[in-house]
Amino acid sequence: MNLIIMTILKRLALGVVTLFFVSLIIFSAIQFLPGDFGEAVLGQAATEETVAAFRRELGLDEPAWRRYLDWVGAAATGDFGTSFSGRASSGVDRSRPVVEMISSPLKNTLFLAGMTAIVAVPLALFLGITAALWRNSIYDRVINAATLTSISFPEFFVAYVLMLFSTLWWGLSANATGINDADASILDKAYMLILPSMTLTLVIVAHMMRMTRAAIINLLASPYIEMARLKGQSSLRVILRHALPNAWAPIATVIAFNLAYLVVGVVVVEVIFAIPGAGKVMVDSVASRDIPVVQACALIFASVYILLNLAADIIGIVTNPRLLHPK
Amino acid sequence: MSNDSNQNAGETGEILLEMRDVRIEGWSDEKWNPIIKGVDLTLRRGEILGLIGESGAGKSTLGLAGMGFTQPGCRITGGSIVFDGVDLVTATETEKRALWGSRVTYVAQSAAASFNPAHRLIDQTVEATVSHGIQSESLAKDDARILYASLSLPDPETIGERYPHQVSGGQLQRVMTAMAMSSRPDLIVFDEPTTALDVTTQVEVLLSMRKIVEEFNTAAIYITHDLAVVAQMADTIKVLRYGQEVEEAPAREMLESPKEDYTKSLWSVRALHKETQPSDDIVLSIDGVDAAYGRGLKVLHNVNIQVPRGRTVSIVGESGSGKSTTARVITGLLPPMSGQVTFNGEALPPELKGRSKDQLRRIQMIYQMADTAMNPRQTVGEIIGRPLEFYHGLSGKAKEQRVLELLEMIELDESFYDRLPSEMSGGQKQRICIARALAAEPEVIICDEVTSALDQIVQEGILKLLMKLQEKHGITYLFITHDIATVEAISDEIVVMYMGEVVEQGSKDQILTAPFPEYTELLLSSVPEMDPDWLTKLAEKRGQEA
Numbered sequence: 001m002n003l004i005i006m007t008i009l010k011r012l013a014l015g016v017v018t019l020f021f022v023s024l025i026i027f028s029a030i031q032f033l034p035g036d037f038g039e040a041v042l043g044q045a046a047t048e049e050t051v052a053a054f055r056r057e058l059g060l061d062e063p064a065w066r067r068y069l070d071w072v073g074a075a076a077t078g079d080f081g082t083s084f085s086g087r088a089s090s091g092v093d094r095s096r097p098v099v100e101m102i103s104s105p106l107k108n109t110l111f112l113a114g115m116t117a118i119v120a121v122p123l124a125l126f127l128g129i130t131a132a133l134w135r136n137s138i139y140d141r142v143i144n145a146a147t148l149t150s151i152s153f154p155e156f157f158v159a160y161v162l163m164l165f166s167t168l169w170w171g172l173s174a175n176a177t178g179i180n181d182a183d184a185s186i187l188d189k190a191y192m193l194i195l196p197s198m199t200l201t202l203v204i205v206a207h208m209m210r211m212t213r214a215a216i217i218n219l220l221a222s223p224y225i226e227m228a229r230l231k232g233q234s235s236l237r238v239i240l241r242h243a244l245p246n247a248w249a250p251i252a253t254v255i256a257f258n259l260a261y262l263v264v265g266v267v268v269v270e271v272i273f274a275i276p277g278a279g280k281v282m283v284d285s286v287a288s289r290d291i292p293v294v295q296a297c298a299l300i301f302a303s304v305y306i307l308l309n310l311a312a313d314i315i316g317i318v319t320n321p322r323l324l325h326p327k
Numbered sequence: 328m329s330n331d332s333n334q335n336a337g338e339t340g341e342i343l344l345e346m347r348d349v350r351i352e353g354w355s356d357e358k359w360n361p362i363i364k365g366v367d368l369t370l371r372r373g374e375i376l377g378l379i380g381e382s383g384a385g386k387s388t389l390g391l392a393g394m395g396f397t398q399p400g401c402r403i404t405g406g407s408i409v410f411d412g413v414d415l416v417t418a419t420e421t422e423k424r425a426l427w428g429s430r431v432t433y434v435a436q437s438a439a440a441s442f443n444p445a446h447r448l449i450d451q452t453v454e455a456t457v458s459h460g461i462q463s464e465s466l467a468k469d470d471a472r473i474l475y476a477s478l479s480l481p482d483p484e485t486i487g488e489r490y491p492h493q494v495s496g497g498q499l500q501r502v503m504t505a506m507a508m509s510s511r512p513d514l515i516v517f518d519e520p521t522t523a524l525d526v527t528t529q530v531e532v533l534l535s536m537r538k539i540v541e542e543f544n545t546a547a548i549y550i551t552h553d554l555a556v557v558a559q560m561a562d563t564i565k566v567l568r569y570g571q572e573v574e575e576a577p578a579r580e581m582l583e584s585p586k587e588d589y590t591k592s593l594w595s596v597r598a599l600h601k602e603t604q605p606s607d608d609i610v611l612s613i614d615g616v617d618a619a620y621g622r623g624l625k626v627l628h629n630v631n632i633q634v635p636r637g638r639t640v641s642i643v644g645e646s647g648s649g650k651s652t653t654a655r656v657i658t659g660l661l662p663p664m665s666g667q668v669t670f671n672g673e674a675l676p677p678e679l680k681g682r683s684k685d686q687l688r689r690i691q692m693i694y695q696m697a698d699t700a701m702n703p704r705q706t707v708g709e710i711i712g713r714p715l716e717f718y719h720g721l722s723g724k725a726k727e728q729r730v731l732e733l734l735e736m737i738e739l740d741e742s743f744y745d746r747l748p749s750e751m752s753g754g755q756k757q758r759i760c761i762a763r764a765l766a767a768e769p770e771v772i773i774c775d776e777v778t779s780a781l782d783q784i785v786q787e788g789i790l791k792l793l794m795k796l797q798e799k800h801g802i803t804y805l806f807i808t809h810d811i812a813t814v815e816a817i818s819d820e821i822v823v824m825y826m827g828e829v830v831e832q833g834s835k836d837q838i839l840t841a842p843f844p845e846y847t848e849l850l851l852s853s854v855p856e857m858d859p860d861w862l863t864k865l866a867e868k869r870g871q872e873a
Contacts, residue, residue, distance in 0.1 A: 221399075223440040230396060231428035231455035245445035321444055321490045 003326050004317060011313050015306045022302040023075070026295055027068050033289075058084070071295065080296035085288055098296045102281055106300065108179055109270070109277040112193050112200070113262035120201040121208065121255055128212025128251075133239055135217060144213075147206035159199045159272045166195060177274060196273045200266065204258040211254040215247035249316035256312035264301040340371030343513055343546050344393055349406035351388055351397065351570075362388050362401065364570040372513065373544040377561030377578065379554055379593065381782035385570040390516045390550045394431045395423045411513065428455030432507035434536075436519040438499035442491035448502050449487025456510040467509060474505040477542070478535040497528035504536050508543065515540065517549045521556060525645035525809060526853040533559055533855075534866055552782065554593050555855035558582055559862035566590050579859050592784050594857060599790060599816035603835045606635035606819075610803050611657070611690075611771055616666035618656050626652050627827045630666070634771065634820075639797065639804040641814040643850070644824035650807045653824070654773045657805070658692055671770075688718045691764035695776035697756035701748045707734070707759055708744045714766040733762040737792060754785035761792065771803045778813060790817055811854040815839065823847050 046054075055061050059070070074081060080098035127147070131140045150158065178184055179192055216239055219225060228242040267279030278297060285293035317323050351363040362385045370376050370393075378386040388401065395415030397403060408415040410431065415423060427433075432455070435441040442451060452474075453467035462470065468487070475483035478501040491499060500520055507515045520536065521529040537560060540547055549560045557564055557578070564581045566573040566589065574587050585591050611634040618627040627649050634640045642650045655661040657668055659679035668675045670689065676682050694700040701710055711730045715721040721729055731741055737758040748756055757777060764772050774793070778786040794817060796802055808814060814821060814835075821838040823830040825846045831838060843851060852865060 223435055223437055224443045226398070227433065227435060227441045228443070228454075229427070230394065230433040232424040232426065232459060233428070233454070234424065237458070241446075242443050246443070319445070322492050325490045325493060 004323060007317055007323065008314055011310055011317075015310050018306055019299075019303060022306075023072055023299060024068075026298045026302070027064075027071065030291055030295065031064055075296070075299060080299075081292040083285075083293055084290045085285075085293075098292045101293060102278060102296060102300075104180060105276050105281045106278045108275055109263060109266065109279065111189060112196055112266065112275065112277065113259065115190055115193060116197045116200045116204070116262055117259055119197065120205050120258075123201070124205045124208035124255075125212055125251075127205070128209040129216065129239060129244070131209065131213045132216040132220075132243075133235055135213070140213075143209070147209055150202040151206035155199060155203050155268055156272055158202050159195070159269060162195055162198055162202075180276060193273075193275070196266075196269050196275060199269055200262060204261065208251070208254050208258055212247070212251050215250045216243045219243045219246055245319065248319040249312075252312040252315040252319075253309075256308040260305045260308045263304045340373055342369060343372045343374075343411055344368070344370040345407075345409045346389075346393065347407045347409075349389070349392055349408060350404045351385070351392060351401055352404050353388075353401045355400075359402075359404075362570050363392070365406065366567070366570070366572050368393065368565065370514070370546055370548065372546055374563065375540065375547045375549055375561045377557035377564040378548060378550045378567060379552065379557050379564060380567035380573075381552060381593075381784070383569075384567040386550045386552075386567050387518050389567065390518055390548050391433075393514070393548055394427060394433065394516055396427070425459070429459040429461060429510045430512050431514045431516070432510065432512045434500075434503050434507045434515060434517045434520045436522055438496060438503050438520075438523075439491065441503065442499060444491055446490075447487065448489055448491065448494070452487060452502060452506040452509055455506075459510065461510050471505060471509055474508055474539070475502070477539060478502075478505055479531065480505075495528075497524055497532055500524065500532050501535055504532075504539060508539055508545070511543060511545075513546060515545055515547045517547055517560075519551055522551065522553070526811070526855075527645060527849055529556070529855075530853045530862070530865065533862060536560070537862070552593075553855065554582075555857050555861070558857060558859045559855060566593070582857055582859060592787075594783065599787060601639070601794060601817050601819070603819050604638065605834060606638050608636040609633050610636040610671060611805070612669040613653070613657065614666055614669065616653075616656055616668070617664045618652055618661055619664060620652075620661070625664070625827065627656070627663070630656075630824075630827075630829055632822050632829065632832060634803060634805055636770075636803055637797065637801040638819040639794075639806055639817050640820045640822060641806040641808060641818040642822045642824055643808060643811065643814055645809060645850075647826075648824040649827040650809075650824055651775055652827075654692065654775055654805070654807055657773060658690060684718065688714075688767045689770045690773065691767050691769040691771070692773045692775065693757075693760050693764050693777050695779050697753065697760045697780075698748065700760055701756065703748050706745050706747055710748075710759060711762050711766050714763060718767050729766070733766055736765060736796065737762045752785075753781055754788060757781065757785075757789055758792065761789075761796075765796070765800075765802075769802065771805060773805045773807070775807045776809070777806075779808070779810065786813070793817065811851060823850065 052061075059067060062070075071081065078099065080102075083095050083098050083101055085095060127143050131143045134140055179189055184192075220243060225238060225242055228238045233242070264279070266277065267283055269275075270277040270280045271283075278300070282294065282297035282301075284290075285297065346366065346368040348365045348367060349363055350361065350365055352359040353362045354360075366385075366389060368376070368389070378390055380386045388398070391398065392403060392408060392415075393410075395408060395410070395418060403416055406416065410426065413422065413426070415426075442448070449468055449471055452471045453462075453464060456462050456467045457464045461467075471487060472483050475486055480486050480498055480501050486494065486498070486502070494502070504520070517536070521532050524532060533556065547560075549557055551557050554564075558581075561578050563575060564578050565575040566581075566587070568589055573589050574581075574585070576586070581590065611632075613630055613632040616627055616630045617625060618630075619625045630649070630653060632640070632642070632653070642653060644650050652661065656663050659675070659677065659682055662677035667677070670686070675686060679687075708727065708730055711733055712721075712726050715726050715729050719729075727744075730744065734741065734743055739755065739758055739762075743751070743755070743759075748759075751759070760777075778789055781789065790813065793804065797804065804817075806814075806817060818835050820833065821835055822832045823838065823844075823846065830846050831844055838847065839851070852868075855861060858864075
């Protein structure tokens with residue numbers, strides 16, 4: 001057991017190190033963006049003095065390493081600084097803390113991701129396992145072709161087709177504009193997000209389902225699977241009890257990858273369905289050169305990636321009896 | 328299975344399994360090829376039938392067909408397989424599943440691969456018994472613990488709680504026997520169950536398998552390529568070749584007077600014998616070598632070996648005894664922690680990098696798996712040509728000429744020049760590896776289990792070739808093997824290793840004649856002999872000593 005805890009702690013430490021490097025990359029990538037932030041924010045009409053004053057106020061005249069340390073130090077305590085937007089050359093300052101700006105969109109994104117995951121992951125596992133069970137049958141081929149088709153279309157196309165069908169023929173008039181209303185219950189929100197969630201499900205199921213199927217079929221040639229058959233076990237039991245427990249590591253990796261995509265890669269879906277989510281915030285802030293928000297979003301997205309991959313690693317470790325039960 | 332009692336069973340018992348004119352095909356090279364070409368087989372209750380043959384003879388396919396099972400890519404195309412009144416050729420999948428794991432069970436060759444790594448041993452032991460509703464889980468587990476005990480497994484009460492990777496290969500093989508016995512089947516198919524084990528472990532596993540099969544009077548099909556092993560287990564022996572029966576006879580009769588030449592050839596290596604010639608001219612000397620992998624445990628402890636010029640020194644021992652590690656130290660692949668290797672009176676630099684081209688040339692190596700030791704995309708000409716180029720700077724016509732000479736030396740004709748490794752048999756591939764070693768014109772060739780993966784007849788051919796080359800070119804061999812029959816056939820001197828130490832070194836006659844040190848005695852006495860009573864006598868002898 002200690003071995004496992006040690007391994008997990010090691011992975012966690014590695015995750016923190018990765019995050020550190022990611023923060024370096026984010027920070028330096030933004031340094032290389034062309035143009036002057038002060039001018040970009042204040043507009044071309046601003047005088048040189050106001051730009052200089054603005055830069056001083058934001059600390060942009062400090063050396064890069066100093067700004068990096070300030071940023072990372074504050075971010076580590078959960079403070080991502082103050083947004084650049086809301087300031088005007090007139091001197092009126094309506095800027096807000098970054099945390100306040102992104103917490104509500106992030107919640108919406110996570111809600112959509114969670115809702116999609118609850119449907120998509122079990123669905124993908126079910127389809128993958130049944131496809132492996134009846135491999136090379138008509139069922140298997142239909143599932144494979146269908147999922148391949150859904151992953152091959154761009155997601156905006158899937159989204160519009162779904163919208164067309166649902167609104168025209170099923171009378172489903174869900175849209176996400178009311179998602180931030182204070183009196184919207186979880187069920188209301190879920191209803192509003194049905195279409196985007198279906199779109200995302202169609203996009204991610206294929207990858208996970210195909211991996212599940214491949215990971216299981218890959219094991220079916222093992223001697224212990226032949227042994228299970230020669231014990232007179234049914235095909236379903238052979239797959240569920242003998243193949244699946246040894247196939248979790250690759251499946252978990254692909255699931256983690258797709259869940260991460262649900263958080264960080266959904267901007268197109270958010271735009272189409274007008275969901276005020278984190279992806280949209282990030283794209284907007286890039287357009288307006290709102291550096292603190294861009295940095296915060298990038299760092300949060302990176303953490304999600306790292307955390308989910310860490311979770312997949314840990315699943316890989318705890319489902320490996322060699323590590324769980326050392327000699 | 329004392330042979331007297333089972334001969335009775337063989338003649339009078341009720342017929343349990345009857346196979347008539349069974350034909351099986353396998354899909355390869357884009358077509359169906361026959362694997363079993365019309366074989367009959369009759370097995371009575373309580374009888375043990377040994378199926379013997381070389382690799383590719385179809386013995387495993389036939390054994391599995393006795394359960395009504397065909398591996399993916401195979402199909403039964405004719406004949407009947409009747410198990411206790413049920414024709415398994417026409418039976419549905421569901422009917423067969425009801426038999427598998429309850430009335431017919433299977434013991435596979437590789438225990439390590441045949442246990443599911445994700446489940447505890449005892450759960451796997453009772454899985455079939457419980458899922459077929461033969462016994463409740465708790466009763467079946469109690470019974471399993473009793474079986475473990477009667478198979479002489481250590482800690483029978485708790486060993487079942489372990490996972491497959493937590494026990495040794497020999498123990499796993501016995502747990503698998505318990506698994507096969509759990510449902511008290513009428514028939515067990517043993518598919519090369521001891522082939523992957525060391526001889527000393529094999530004896531224990533054979534004894535416990537024989538005891539338990541005898542105890543429950545279970546019929547069995549015992550598949551192996553080792554005639555001496557099958558002689559200990561079977562009442563009747565059937566010899567297969569190319570998917571056809573060569574002959575079938577009671578075990579004793581088969582060993583005393585085999586009718587077919589082919590059957591005799593199955594123990595051909597045992598018939599080889601080399602006269603020992605002493606020599607004092609030491610070409611290679613290993614002195615006080617300690618070695619370890621990485622920062623791990625030491626695997627060699629103060630190893631001293633002297634290799635006389637133009638002779639064959641065999642290093643024998645079980646897996647993990649440090650035989651191959653010694654070879655790695657000699658070749659410079661693993662620099663020793665202390666001690667040194669002296670070659671022709673000169674100390675060899677410990678690391679490969681420190682050695683001159685000429686030093687490298689003089690010591691060559693041949694490996695067990697000829698397959699993985701050759702680049703699959705190079706032709707024989709390129710494979711043998713490479714050392715000619717590297718060590719002797721040959722090219723063009725001269726190189727080609729030399730390759731052809733070498734091919735002649737290893738008794739292959741010119742047509743092999745353009746072949747790829749995939750176009751040759753196992754024995755031919757090993758010959759190419761020998762030619763590649765010869766191309767460097769070495770003084771010493773280290774042979775690491777070079778015949779272990781080959782059939783007896785092919786082994787004999789390779790060993791004869793090696794001896795001929797030694798006579799003609801005075802090459803020195805350092806022969807690493809776990810097979811005592813091979814050692815007997817080719818060595819002048821023998822080194823016995825155990826747990827990283829040299830137990831004994833001396834001339835063959837000296838080592839192979841009594842009195843023996845304790846470990847050598849155990850090792851030698853564990854080698855199965857062509858005597859149906861060998862195992863029984865050995866068990867009695869060891870029982871008395873204990």
